[in-house]
Amino acid sequence: MTWTEFLGLMIAAMAGGAINAVAGGGTLVTFPALLFSGTTPIIANATSTLALVIGTSGGIYGYRKHLETVKPWLCRFGPVSTVGGLFGAVLLTWTSNRTFSKLVPFLILFATLLFLAQGAFRRFISLKGPAALDRKHQALWGAILFQLAVAIYGGYFGAGIGILMLASLGFLGLTNIHEMNALKTILASLINVVAAAWFICAGLVDWPKAGVMTAGALLGYFLGSHYVQRIPQQRVRQFITVIGFLISAVTFYDQFFR
16 A cells, blocks of 8 residues: 555545534545545445444544433334344345445435425424324334335445435434434444444455554544534534535436446
């Protein structure tokens, strides 16, 4: 590994960690950086996953004051995140990225639009009486099934899963963006932990590059999660929306126009 590659991977991992701590989509920085350094796609995907999942510890520490609040939600979404992440990782070892990657821009665009529509949905489920309880119950089970799908996608590739989860949590009525980010970070780590474990067992990790990127991701996650909490929530929501549309545009271009 040359010094240029070393610095490039370190900077990409810092940027990816910071983006993941705020919204999601860091894989779209780390994955191309690994490809540019000569890593094959499957190895790049596995190496990026491992580096970012270790880096999430920095993000979890940055959101530590919100952990107690989100604990009840972890019992609901944690198990499906773990199962889905493992299934997606196994699926990656059986197939190539090509077909599945075609869905990525549509998925991210859809999630960003959902994120924008949260306010209208919360008004929709704010009815009084049994109807409201029934709709909220349906929304919860729908969100759990949606999280399973997100986890499978996350274990397979994972770019933009943060946007998807934030949209889902917003539809359930969560309004504090920092609490949502804390929960999203933990769920993403569960998805990627089991995926990374599978990739390690399958021998798909480039360890020298993973080591460099892990250090960068730790710093990026911590800085991103720490400083974003000093920004007004509305500004964070706007930033997340911009990230979602940018990621969607980049992936559309990459998949259909390049």
